[in-house]
């Protein structure tokens with residue numbers, strides 16, 4: 001598969017970076033084609049400018065898009081699978097990644113209608129959308145408080161939505177006590193990365 005990883009973490013000393021390295025190792029070993037949008041390294045502009053808002057806010061799809069947004073569209077067009085990898089910050093993805101959705105999911109590409117009210121979506125439906133996030137709280141706590149459910153609703157049902165045929169969210173929780181969870185989390189990611197096609201097959205549409 002052609003796999004695009006959208007990655008947001010500012011530090012290479014982080015556990016989330018270790019997860020990225022493990023995933024890359026596994027995917028390379030299983031002969032997938034991989035491209036990474038490392039949003040911090042790219043200094044990806046996550047704030048929408050006024051000029052962009054004038055286009056997006058009023059769905060003026062005839063107005064031009066910024067080059068960095070077009071570059072992300074090209075990567076999406078190439079991908080069979082997109083992995084979103086990030087730490088949970090205040091019960092959501094970091095602002096850097098949220099800004100990726102704000103700007104890259106542009107009107108006329110990821111959603112929108114023309115003047116005749118017809119749907120205009122250029123983005124193809126992608127086979128698999130996989131969200132992997134690290135979290136300080138344990139998974140049980142995130143589940144019991146409803147936070148895990150909210151994160152799934154927002155990421156999978158809304159942001160990934162109908163643009164992906166199959167979707168899954170993996171929460172690697174409990175990182176406040178990292179030594180207790182690190183090995184099993186990295187093992188899990190290694191297994192998924194080594195068996196990406198099979199993993200995709202097991203998911204419901």
Ligand SMILES: Cc1cc2nc3c(=O)[nH]c(=O)nc-3n(C[C@H](O)[C@H](O)[C@H](O)COP(=O)(O)O)c2cc1C
Pocket residue numbers: 009013014015016017086087088089090091092133134135136137138175
């Ligand atoms: C600004 C900030 C906000 C955070 N908010 C949450 C949160 O809402 N829920 C949670 O479980 N963990 C939260 N954490 C903990 C991170 O999710 C956790 O440290 C990270 O996933 C794993 O560590 P890493 O930064 O070494 O990759 C937060 C951490 C930071 C720095």
